[in-house]
Amino acid sequence: MQEQPSLLVSQQPKPVLLDVTNVAFLTKGPYSFSVAAGECVGLSGRSGIGKTQLLRAMADLIPCTGNVVLNGIDAQKIPAPRWRQMVGMVPADPQWWFDLVGDHFPKNEQMDTLLPTLERLGFAMDVLNWEVSRLSTGERQRLALIRALVPEPIVLLLDEPSSALDATHTNSLEELLAELRQSKELGIVWVSHDPAQLRRVANRIFTLEEHTLLEIVTNRTNMLPERLSQA
Numbered sequence: 001m002q003e004q005p006s007l008l009v010s011q012q013p014k015p016v017l018l019d020v021t022n023v024a025f026l027t028k029g030p031y032s033f034s035v036a037a038g039e040c041v042g043l044s045g046r047s048g049i050g051k052t053q054l055l056r057a058m059a060d061l062i063p064c065t066g067n068v069v070l071n072g073i074d075a076q077k078i079p080a081p082r083w084r085q086m087v088g089m090v091p092a093d094p095q096w097w098f099d100l101v102g103d104h105f106p107k108n109e110q111m112d113t114l115l116p117t118l119e120r121l122g123f124a125m126d127v128l129n130w131e132v133s134r135l136s137t138g139e140r141q142r143l144a145l146i147r148a149l150v151p152e153p154i155v156l157l158l159d160e161p162s163s164a165l166d167a168t169h170t171n172s173l174e175e176l177l178a179e180l181r182q183s184k185e186l187g188i189v190w191v192s193h194d195p196a197q198l199r200r201v202a203n204r205i206f207t208l209e210e211h212t213l214l215e216i217v218t219n220r221t222n223m224l225p226e227r228l229s230q231a
């Protein structure tokens, strides 16, 4: 894909939302890093190194040692479903449990907030009546992101969120997330195999290795998202 302008969000130093300290799982780690309000941390690394498992440990989906703390609350001190509302994860291969798309969204979800997000990612309201079985891979990926945004997470963990998308939808997704970082101070951890994408979206970029995180891009701040600033 052609290199796009940066979507970094202008930032003064912001308070830390999420602290990951000495997190280890399987034979990997320990890993330590933090995510500030409105910050996007990019994670790269070779296939099989443990990026997905690190996100799953942070979402309290697999056992790990160490601590994951959100705004002073340790993941182990609160029920996992509550934690996952605050630290949402969009897996690379999102699961769907019901026949209809709409059954995966809360019935009382305010349409005036859901509809604009659907439209931003290329859907009309009637997508909620679609059978899950008809969804393309990219449609599943975009809808999984929208589903993860409904509980208004404080931090979002994204596992290759645009791997099945074309350039247009990738742009829309990156712009939506950049806006949420500005408007809601959403913190993001973004796993990608696309270095150009991480350079567009992330303030800091780490490469995951077996027992350490190498910070390869440090504190890129004070840059406005160009496409958003043109709006």
Ligand SMILES: Nc1ncnc2c1ncn2[C@@H]1O[C@H](COP(=O)(O)OP(=O)(O)OP(=O)(O)O)[C@@H](O)[C@H]1O
Binding pocket: 026, 045, 046, 047, 048, 049, 050, 051, 052, 053, 054
């Ligand atoms: N339950 C498990 N028991 C043992 N090993 C596991 C288990 N689950 C995953 N693994 C292994 O952990 C390693 C890390 O997997 P992970 O999915 O995190 O890699 P990744 O960095 O996300 O790779 P990719 O870029 O290919 O998606 C892999 O070698 C995988 O086979």
